[in-house]
Amino acid sequence: xxxxxxxxxxxxxxxxxxxxxxxxxxxxxxxxxxxxxxxxxxxxxxxxxxxxxxxxxxxxxxxxxxxxxxxxxxxxxxxxxxxxxxxxxxxxxxxxxxxxxxxxxxxxxxxxxxxxxxxxxxxx
Numbered sequence: 001x002x003x004x005x006x007x008x009x010x011x012x013x014x015x016x017x018x019x020x021x022x023x024x025x026x027x028x029x030x031x032x033x034x035x036x037x038x039x040x041x042x043x044x045x046x047x048x049x050x051x052x053x054x055x056x057x058x059x060x061x062x063x064x065x066x067x068x069x070x071x072x073x074x075x076x077x078x079x080x081x082x083x084x085x086x087x088x089x090x091x092x093x094x095x096x097x098x099x100x101x102x103x104x105x106x107x108x109x110x111x112x113x114x115x116x117x118x119x120x121x122x123x124x
Contacts, residue, residue: 020101021105022054022058022059022062023062023065023066023071023101024098024101024102024105025044025052026040026044026059026062026063026066026072026088027066027071027072027090027094027097027098027101028098028102029043029044029047030072030088030089030090030094031090031095031098033089034087034088034089035087035088036077036079036085036086036087036088037056037059037060037063037085037086037088038079038085039079040054040059040063040088041054041056041059063088066088066094067088069093070091070093070094071090071091071093071094071097072088072089072090072091072094073088073089073091074086074087074088074089075087075089
């Protein structure tokens with residue numbers, strides 16, 4: 001049985017990512033600047049307060065898909081621990097896609113919130 005590190009959320013507190021959400025989170029993570037795959041996964045985990053633990057297989061498939069769609073570019077470089085790593089950066093098309101997906105996600109989240117937490121009806 002896997003042990004849970006004390007600084008991590010228990011497995012049952014984690015939430016599965018909806019299809020397409022990982023792509024959006026990767027794009028958002030790259031908005032401030034380029035990063036390598038491990039850095040992207042770490043940032044998503046940290047910024048979600050350990051709710052999302054990104055599987056590296058899924059991460060690299062998503063990065064490959066985003067690169068094929070010209071939403072990210074990639075080049076080899078050296079990481080902070082002096083290892084060879086592939087660094088990913090948003091392309092102009094990726095920035096536009098991030099805006100579109102963020103708008104769609106905010107609309108979806110608002111609609112779900114309205115259903116889960118309906119506003120109290122006001123008397124006529």
